[in-house]
Amino acid sequence: RQAVAIPLAVKLSPFFSAMGRMVRELDEAGADGFILFNRFYQPDIELGDPLSMSDSIHLSSSDEALLRLRWLAILRGQVELTLAATGGVHTFEDALKMLLAGADVPMMASALFRNGPEHVASVLAGLERWLEEREYVSVEQMKGSVSQANVKDPTAFARSNYMQMIVN
Secondary structure, X not given: OOOOOOOOEEEEOOOOOOHHHHHHHHHHOOOOEEEEOOOOOOOEEEOOOXXXXXXOOXXXXXXXXXXHHHHHHHHOOOOOOEEEEEOOOOOHHHHHHHHHXXXXXXXXXXXXXXXXXXXXXXXXXXXXXXXXXXXXXXXXXXXXXXXXXXXXXXXXXXXXHHHHHHHO
């Protein structure tokens, strides 16, 4: 960290067995931000003749947001660094959920590839409308309000809740 003067954000994959500890160590090492989560290029096999590897890119969908939401909600308030979410942000509702869970920055790429840069204006309009309808004065006021630290039942974010979900 001492080698650079610019802000340092670390983008990690979700495949760490101790994500909370990893993020805490990055925070202690001086990172300014953490980005949840990197999507790796995943080639496919084309079964035609001849067999070959496919180089197509699969864009994200809103369904990918769930993993990010969980970790944002857990990490919010546990570390000092800026939290950003990438992957699964397509609509104003997706961006809103990221902010409510604890993101400082919801990032968007696939939606812009699909809809063009003008899509940002509709996402911002939706966010503004939602905030006004609920009388929020700023994004900062609502950010993290549904994080693990701020909900009635914080066990909703715990692994033990998994068994309860599949039994009910």
